[in-house]
Amino acid sequence: MKKFLFLISFLLVSIVSSQSKVSGIVQDESGSPVAFANIVFKNSSEGTITNDNGRFYFESDDTYETLIISFIGYDTQEIKLDQKVNYDLEIVMVESAEQLDEVIVYTGKQSKKNNPAIDILKKIWAKKRVNGVRKFKSYQYDKYEKVEFDLNTIDSALIKSKLFRGLEFIFQDLDTSRITGKTYLPMFLNEVFSKIYGDNSYQLEKEDVLGNKNSGFGGNQAITAFVEDLYTDYDIYDNYLKFFDKSFTSPLSKTGVDTYNYVLSDSTFIDNKWCYNIIYYPRRKNELTFKGDFWVNDTTYAIKKINLEVTKSANINWVKEIYIEQDFEVVSDSVFLLKRDYMLSDFAFSKKEKSRGVYGKRTTVYDNYKFNLDRPEDFYKAKSDPYDPRVFQQDSTFWKNARLERLNDDESGIFKLLDTLKTVPKFNTFYNIASIMASGYVEIDKWNIDIGDVYSTFGFNDAEGIRLRGGARTYFTQNDTWRLEGYMAYGFEDKKFKHGFSGKFLLDRKSRLILSGGNRRDIEQLGINLTATNDVLGRSIASSALVSVGNNNRLTNINLSVINFEMEPVKNLRVNLGGSFRQLSSALPDAFSLDYVDPSSPTGISSEIEQFDINTTLIYTPGKKTIGYGVDRYDVNENYSTLLLNYTVGLEGFLQSDFDYQRLQFSYTQPWQLGGFGRLTSTIELGKTFGEVPLGLLSVIPGNQTLFSLYNTFPNLDFYEFVTDTYATLHLEHNFNGRLFSRIPFLRKLNLREIVGLRGAWGSISDENIALSAPTNIPLLAPNDEIYWEYSLGIGNIFKIFRVDFNFRGNYLDNPDARAFGVTGTFGFNF
Structure with missing residues (x-):
């Protein structure tokens, strides 16, 4: 009943x-x-x-x-x-x-030559760069954007379930999606109003954010960062549209002819403009494609309306639906300008019709276009502060005028609903569980402390045996101007406590001048990266791997103290200047020795390194997007390059430091979106050490004896198998995103993804450095005879979360205990 x-x-x-x-x-x-x-x-x-x-x-x-x-x-x-x-x-x-005639016209190779829809498509390609705001020297317009999260597919069984017992009141007001027909309950809403200014002659554009209003889970940066991913910019005229780190072929692209079927379906007047209607749908399954239709003007060949819906067979995880609508208005009789952009994403564990999930909806409305306003170039270069407190404190009168599209009753009710939900203990329990899984920290609000991170609690290595770790950090808001963090750990094999603590303080928000420092006493695997660690809280997975291959016993005791100044004078350019003092010794001397020749020692040999360094680092990340304006910020996107230049000077004698040397290092990581062919990630690293230093301060080609697939390491190298003072490495990893497997009938439904990798390293070590570390009990070899190389073949998206890589060693097979073949893997939740 x-x-x-x-x-x-x-x-x-x-x-x-x-x-x-x-x-x-x-x-x-x-x-x-x-x-x-x-x-x-x-x-x-x-x-x-x-x-x-x-x-x-x-x-x-x-x-x-x-x-x-x-x-x-x-x-x-x-x-x-x-x-x-x-x-x-x-x-x-x-x-x-008349089916036979229609098939001849619209299918197969002949349809590309005689299909009237494709003739229209070619005219769209020719005109696409002169439509819209590109027709004017300069432009400005208002932009209103709202992002909403909704719980969907709500039925009576869900309402009566134990999960929502005591929360029945939230289901009193339900609405139905006009796209899917499912009932939904709004849970989150974010509104932003801004003015956009652009000049095509200068090729500059800026956005002044005037208002930002948030309801829901705005206090949690991990959740907010995920929401921000819905703000991905896209242009339907581009060849590929990128959503959730995947590149979908646009139906308006030049490559679309090989990807979609096109049918000229209808023609009519829309807003007094004669338009053609073209239906499109994919030629093959399991590719990243859309289906839908669009209306295009018969003279300007500008798009008037378009809708795009991702096909259910598309090789994308956790997203059941992606639906996009764009409407364009006609200005001055021939200019088509974007009026409204709507995007709906249905996040769910399963793509089955009745599976429940969460809607992510973004609506962007554009209005009040103005053109050819004369402004100097400096106007466009002067950026506003999107984190100005006044932006977040706009009153109801401002929002009444700023909303270019009014909130419906459900959206207006979110503010009241969330205020009520926050008083319900059961809802707070649900929220806390989700927050812990997302951030790794347990929030203790009354003390303004987070406990964690929980993912580092348990570990194992040859020196410590079973290891337990617990930590905490101060956390008042997501935009704290200072933060203290620390942890304690205990190893049951060596029966020793370890610790790490740090503090960081934002001294100037505009230049992002940050002072940080801390100390760490712990055990670490230093042979897993080329850049010496200055992180007093981090820990590599190689130090805590539960299972490893070979003798994974080349671990180091590290006592590290650092102080560092960081600033960002230009957006995405960080400058670091700091000093560090480290004490290094072997954690298992019988298996791995850091001994070196020391004439000042009574025995002529020392087993511990004491070293003070001054470090200067430049890090440039063009295209990187972040949220927050406190001492910690969260990354929103991943599709940006990273260039790093590091200069280190070791000062002998200062604080009883042992060695004088200089080191210059450079690295460049670049992700490449190759449209329908997937994503390639490339990294090149170069470095040279000037001066004589022992093993503990040399550059180790990063091996990997864990069973995890770790990018930027060599899975068929043991730790410290190659040691250098001059090196060059290259890493290439390409994910085809299922493009090849989708063409194999019996594999198509599994939505597997192909990953191939190629890695190479060259390096040398001077005779002086070999002689200095002569007392060590491991061989000091460098890949200077020929470039060491490996390749790998991987299968990803196994059961949507697992990846397995088969790794092959290309040369240096005569090295002691050389591993010619190995299997590594990883898991994670990827779209």
């Missing part, structure tokens, strides 16, 4: 909130679903297309009496709509008597 009442109330709400709603399935005469059939209300341009399973749902604020269904090879159907709400329609398409 309750289920029936819920259904009745749901239908009533649906009728009130929209005038016409339809859903159903389109099948052929044999009962097979007809995918990508065109569905429109008669005498309108409002419509959709069926999904891979032949199903559809859409709605309109207007009332319509007839539905038209069409598809190439079938007779067009007209369905009478007797009610405003018509659900679960079953439509059977009948094959057209």
Whole structure:
């Protein structure tokens, strides 16, 4: 009975909130679903297309009496709509008597030559760079953006479940998605209003954020960073559209002809402009493609309306739906400007029709365009402060005028709902669990302390045996201007306590001048990267791996103290200047010795290194996006390059430091989005040490004896197998994102992804440095005869979370205990 009442109330709400709603399935005469059939209300341009399973749902604020269904090879159907709400329609398409002629025109290679839709597409390519704001010298406009998260697919079973017992009040006001037809409950809303200024002659654009309003989980940076990922910029005229670190082929791209089928479906007046309607759908399954349609003007060949829906077979995880709508307005009779951009993402563990998930919805509205306003170049270079406190404190009058699209009742109710939810203990428990999983820290609000991180609690290595670690940090808000952190650890084999603590203080927010310092006494695997660690809290996975290959016993006791100044004089350019004092000794001297020749020692040999260094580092990350303005910031995107230049000077005698030397290091990491061919990541590292130093201060080619796939290491090298004072390394790793496997029938449904890697290293070590470390008990070898190289073949997205790499060693197979082949793997939640 309750289920029936819920259904009745749901239908009533649906009728009130929209005038016409339809859903159903389109099948052929044999009962097979007809995918990508065109569905429109008669005498309108409002419509959709069926999904891979032949199903559809859409709605309109207007009332319509007839539905038209069409598809190439079938007779067009007209369905009478007797009610405003018509659900679960079953439509059977009948094959057209002219099917053969239509197939000849629109399918196969011949369709690319004789298809009128593709002729129109070619004219779009020719005109795309002169449409929109590009037609003017300068421009400005208002931009209003709202991002919302909703819990979706809510039914009576969910409402009555134990999970929401005591929280039934949140389901009192439910709405229905006009895209999917699912009920949803808003849980998060963020609004931003800004003014955009641009000049095409200077090729400059700036955004002045005037208001930012947040409700929901705004205090948690890990969750907020995920929300920010929905702000990805895209242009439908680009060849590839990037969402969730995946590149989807645009239906307007020049490569689209090989990726999509195009059909000229209709033509009509829209806003007094004659437009053609073109339907498109993918030629193959399991590729990163869309389906949908667009309306294009017959003279300017500018897009008037377009919708894009990611196909269900697309090789993307945790996202069941991505739906995009863009509407353009006509200005001065020939200029088409973006008016509204809507994007919906349905996040879910499964792509099954009834699976529950979370909607992420972004709506961007553009208005008040102005052109050819004369402004100096300095105006565009002067950036506003998006973190000005006044931006976050705008009153209701400001937002009433700033909203270019008003909030509906559900969106307006989010503020009140969240205030109420925060008083419910059960909801706070749910929130805390999600927060711990996202950030790794347990929040203790009354003490303004976070406990963690929980993922570093347990470890194991040959020196410590089983290791337990616990830590904490101060945390008042996500934008704290100072933060203290620390941890304690204990090894059950060596029966010793270890610790690390640090403090950092933001002295100037504009230049991001930060003072930091700390101390660490611990055991570490130093042979896993080329740059000496100055992190007093971090710990490599190689020091805590539960399982390893070979004799993983070349560990080092480290006592490290650092002080550092950092500033960001230019956006994404960080300058570091600091000093460090470290004491290094072997954690297992019988297996791994750091002994070196020391004439001042009574024995002529020393086993401990004491070294004071001054470090200067430049780090440039063009394109990097962050959130927050406190001492800690969170990265939002990953698709940016990193250039690092490091200069280290060792000062002998200062604080009883042992060695005088200089080291120069450079690294460059670049991710390359190669459109439909996937993503390539490349890293090159170069370095040279000037002066004589012992093993503990030399540059070790990064080996990897763990079973984890670690980028920028060599999985077939043991730790300290190659030691250098001059080196060059190259790492290439390409993820095809399933492009090859999608063409193999029996692998297609598994959505596996192919990963290939190629790595190389060259280095040398001077005779003086070899002689200095002569007392050590490991061989000092460098890959100077020929470049050491490896390659790997990997399979990713196994059960959506696992990856396995098969690694092959190319040469130096005569080295002691050389590993010619190895298997590594990793796991994680990737789109």
